Amino acid sequence: MHGGSRHGSRGQARPGARGSGTRGTPGRTTAQRGDRTGGGKADRSAAGASAGAALPNADRISRLLEPVVHALGLDLESVRVTGAGRRRLLRVIVDADGGVSLDAIALASREMSARLDRATEMGDLPYTLEVSSPGVDRPLTQPRHWRRAIGRLVIAPLTGEAAAHNGNEAASVQGRIAGSSSSGVTLDCDGELREYSYAELGPGRVQVEFGHLEPDEDEEPFDEDQGEED
Secondary structure (H helix, E strand, O other): OOOOOOOHHHHOOOOOOHHHOOOOOOOOOOEEEEEEEEOHHHHHHHHHHHOOOOOOOOOHHHHHHHHHHOOOEEEEEEEEEEEOOEEEEEEEEEEEOOOOHHHHHHHHHHHHHHHHHOOOOOOOOOOEEEEHHHHHHOOOHHHHHHHHHOOEEEEEEEEEHHHHHOOOOOOEEEEEEEOOOOEEEEEOOOOEEEEEEHHHEEOEOOOOOOOOOOOOOOOOOOOOOOOOOO
């Protein structure tokens, strides 16, 4: 990593991605990098920055990091910045078909750190970068989310006409994802296959199943639109 004179010692921050990566919730990997501080800026921040200073804009950071993440063959799922006093935590979630390994998370963390070192989006205050993959509690809101959850038991609220057919606007459907396409999903509801468009479903939630055997990792999931962009 390297940075210009503005970033000072940022490029010398502790590389926590390799050594501090940990396995989190099921289906989730995490890596962290050490605090990022600018040479000489930390003292100025401590002396003059307000504890209530505005947080960096997450949308701007997303636009900055998205090309880096895509170049690694990953999807940028979310960016969140939180702060406590003069310290910030930048949480970035990435994902890919087949999941994301800890090595991929570590590489993404290094590449994103280098990109942030050359930019101004995080401002002058010190921060910690945390890169992880989604946990099972991530809502299914995009076609790729549903595709990557094939074989999992999910529950989702029904919207519009789908709810009206059930005579209950608050109705939901629960089933195992049997297939997906760019337009919708097929759910196995107690042996009955039902097709829903994404417009008929609200955010899906994967249900935790204790003792359920996961499909073989080498087995390709059924995807009606393989190779198609979401």
